[in-house]
Each structure stands twice: as C-alpha cells, then as structure tokens.
Amino acid sequence: xxxxxxxxxxxxxxxxxxxxxxxxxxxxxxxxxxxxxxxxxxxxxxxxxxxxxxxxxxxxxxxxxxxxxxxxxxxxxxxxxxxxxxxxxxxxxxxxxxxxxxxxxxxxxxxxxxxxxxxxxxxxxxxxxxxxxxxxxxxxxxxxxxxxxxxxxxxxxxxxxxxxxxxxxxxxxxxxxxxxxxxxxxxxxxxxxxxxxxxxxxxxxxxxxxxxxxxxxxxxxxxxxxxxxxxxxxxxxxxxxxxxxxxxxxxxxxxxxxxxxxxxxxxxxxxxxxxxxxxxxxxxxxxxxxxxxxxxxxxxxxxxxxxxxxxxxxxxxxxxxxxxxxxxxxxxxxxxxxxxxxxxxxxxxxxxxxxxxxxxxxxxxxxxxxxxxxxxxxxxxxxxxxxxxxxxxxxxxxxxxxxxxxxxxxxxxxxxxxxxxxxxxxxxxxxxxxxxxxxxxxxxxxxxxxxxxxxxxxx
Ligand SMILES: Cc1ncc(COP(=O)(O)O)c(C=O)c1O
Numbered sequence: 538x539x540x541x542x543x544x545x546x547x548x549x550x551x552x553x554x555x556x557x558x559x560x561x562x563x564x565x566x567x568x569x570x571x572x573x574x575x576x577x578x579x580x581x582x583x584x585x586x587x588x589x590x591x592x593x594x595x596x597x598x599x600x601x602x603x604x605x606x607x608x609x610x611x612x613x614x615x616x617x618x619x620x621x622x623x624x625x626x627x628x629x630x631x632x633x634x635x636x637x638x639x640x641x642x643x644x645x646x647x648x649x650x651x652x653x654x655x656x657x658x659x660x661x662x663x664x665x666x667x668x669x670x671x672x673x674x675x676x677x678x679x680x681x682x683x684x685x686x687x688x689x690x691x692x693x694x695x696x697x698x699x700x701x702x703x704x705x706x707x708x709x710x711x712x713x714x715x716x717x718x719x720x721x722x723x724x725x726x727x728x729x730x731x732x733x734x735x736x737x738x739x740x741x742x743x744x745x746x747x748x749x750x751x752x753x754x755x756x757x758x759x760x761x762x763x764x765x766x767x768x769x770x771x772x773x774x775x776x777x778x779x780x781x782x783x784x785x786x787x788x789x790x791x792x793x794x795x796x797x798x799x800x801x802x803x804x805x806x807x808x809x810x811x812x813x814x815x816x817x818x819x820x821x822x823x824x825x826x827x828x829x830x831x832x833x834x835x836x837x838x839x840x841x842x843x844x845x846x847x848x849x850x851x852x853x854x855x856x857x858x859x860x861x862x863x864x865x866x867x868x869x870x871x872x873x874x875x876x877x878x879x880x881x882x883x884x885x886x887x888x889x890x891x892x893x894x895x896x897x898x899x900x901x902x903x904x905x906x907x908x909x910x911x912x913x914x915x916x917x918x919x920x921x922x923x924x925x926x927x928x929x930x931x932x933x934x935x936x937x938x939x940x941x942x943x944x945x946x947x948x949x950x951x952x953x954x955x956x957x958x959x960x961x962x963x964x965x966x967x968x969x970x971x972x973x974x975x976x977x978x979x980x981x982x983x984x985x986x987x988x989x990x991x992x993x994x995x996x
Pocket of ligand 1: 680681682683685713714715716766770771799800801802803829830
C-alpha cells in the first residue's frame, strides 16, 4: 500500500503564523538563519549550555558535514577533532552507515514496537556474540546514561536474586557515567549530585588506579559490582596504571563481584581496539560492558549493554523479572540497524588497526608542541584517538584550557573540547578519515593557540 495524499484540513501557518515547518527548520542558508536558530535555542532549550558552547567558539550550525570536516554558513571548512564529543568516530555522515539507515527507512518496517521481533537488533547482538562470545546477551537502548542505568539495574537485580545481602556498587573518584540520578551517584564527582540532598545509599568511590583501595572495600563482603571506565574520559583522559584493570578483574573474581566496564566513551574503537579493555588481551575481560557514542556514528541515538549469560540470566532469566527492565524503545530497530552498520564498517575498514597505525604521527607532533611550550602543556595522554591535553595555569591561577580551545576553533577552525570533570584537560578526538594533512592542520592550530596564550595570558 502507498499512502494517498493526505487531506489538508488547515494550513498550519494559518493557525500559528509563526510556526516553523519541518522543511523550514532544515533550511539554514544565511547568517540570519543561523542567528534565528541560535535565538530559538537560547529561548527554548538549555540556554546556559548553549552559551557555554558559544564561549569556546562552538555553538554554530553545520550546513554540511562529511568525513572529518564540517562547513559553516559562510562556507568556511572546519576540522572536526571532537567528533560530537565522541560519537562521530567513523566520520560525519559516513556513507556506509547512512546508506544502511536510509535502506532501513525505505523498507517501511516497524521501528519501535516492543512486541514485534527486532531483526536488526537481534542480528547486531548475535554479531557481537561472535566477537565477544563471553558476552552473548545484549540490551540496546538510546544513550550512554541509559546503558549504565540498565547495567546498574541488571547487576542489582542479579545480586538480589543470587547474592542476597549485598548492597553496594563500587566505582572510582572522578568517574563519569552519565547524568541520570543513579549514574551521577555512581559517578565520582560530587558536584553532579549536590542537588539531591544526601547521596543515594549503596555507592562507594575509591581512587581510580588504586586496586588496593578497591580490595579493602570488597573484603567487607557487600559489594555487588565494580564499575569503571577503561580510560576515564570526562575525568581528564586518565589512563590507569598498566596492571590496574587486570588486577581488578582478578579481584572481582576472587570476591565474586561483577566486573563492569563503562565503554561508552573509550569503547567502539576510539582507543584502537574495538573495546578498550582488549588492549590487555584477555586479562581484563568484563562480566558486562556498556557502549554508546561511536556505535551510533552520531546519526541515531544508540546505547547498550553486553553481558555474560550468567549475569543476564541471574537478573532476567524468568517470566517475572524479564519484565523488570523493559521500555518502548528498548532494542528498537533503528538503533539496531545503526549499531549493526557501524560494527560492520568498523570491521571491514579495520578501524582499530587504522587508528593504531595513524595515531603515532599525531602523538609525535603533540609531544613536540608540548616540549616547545612546557609551561602551557603539562601532559599529553590517552590512547589511539582518545587524546587529552593537560594545560597549566598562569600566575592568576587560570587554566589555559578554554582559551587554547577557543583559539583553535575561532582562528584555526579546529573543533576540540575540554573535559567536564577536569578543567585542566582538553580532548582531541580525531575520526577515522583524518589524513596526515588534517593532523598537520590540528598541530599548527595547537601551536598557534599556545603561542597566543603565552602572549595574552602570561606564563
Ligand atoms: C564513560 C561514560 N559513560 C556514560 C556517559 C553518558 O552518556 P550519554 O551522554 O549518552 O548519556 C558518558 C558521556 O560522556 C561517558 O563518557
């Protein structure tokens, strides 16, 4: 069946003369159009967040975005070295992924119906079980915080059914796991939960990288799960000591605690491994992991959990608890086809291998600039295309972070962004399509910005 032309009962603009139609919203061709979009967003969405983006030279409209570039309304080409703060690792509007999503939409299936089978999501989940056979159960949802919530609930429910008496989640100082109520309590920054009065019970934080502190907590016998990021993202691109994650795996096994890795930011190839823990071979294999960001390629919201059979079945392996965590959009087909297309591209284009091969050139350049401006750049750290630059402070105690970031964006048209739990650190997130010329472009932008802040902010 094809739809007949619908009978228009009224012109929407006769009823609401100011109404902006869908077609109009897509038409951003002039500076005035951009200003209008800005005004609307400031008035009707998150005003102060928008203003904060504008303060670092972001908060613009991309009239076109492809590969590692986006173009503004004046035709200026920008280098996207932040990737929508993580998701656009496979390139902006990656044609392989876009084509599968379009094909899906053209097939006129049912996307969100929780009662129907979800063949695209089931295929993605099956494929993941081929790649990580010890994590054969998948839940697909619509974002990182939702993924972490899903896993928090899974381990708590599993524990309620199988390890009665355990009450606590263990996580790390400075961690970021999202901004829903449970995830800010799991997260390691008090600021994100100060509004709620007392912290929710059942969350304990230990220093990231300190397995001894974690073991002291586990010895008490009431820990359900240990959560951490393989590399802390918002905490400032913190790479743990080499033995930390393997040791945490060992301890979790010893104390019968679920080992849960939040791979929302570090996962999906960003560090040069499909999952960041794979850097350690098999030594840091989790009982479950969360993913989001780059498994969406910044096209359609995607998040999810991969879990072991034991964990999943302990939580949801019966008729009753199977309904304890359902949602209308859970396992929906458009997130499923998007994740599936991303995964297929990651494998066929060898995204992890490409990142491991190309990253050293850029890292060498960053370290050269660090040597040139030792007072401005204190550290360059991360792995693969998950790169953090830690800046120093001037005599007045101001970090150079925001000014460098702004200069790179406004003067050199290179987009980067600071981390939200660490004022000293700015991240640079190249994407798969970045060329040697793009790396040179970003390096020159950083060099120029460091020279600028040396002049204007003092040493
Ligand atoms: C490690 C980690 N977990 C969870 C989240 C939350 O993801 P979202 O912003 O999609 O809710 C983020 C977001 O930056 C993250 O970095």
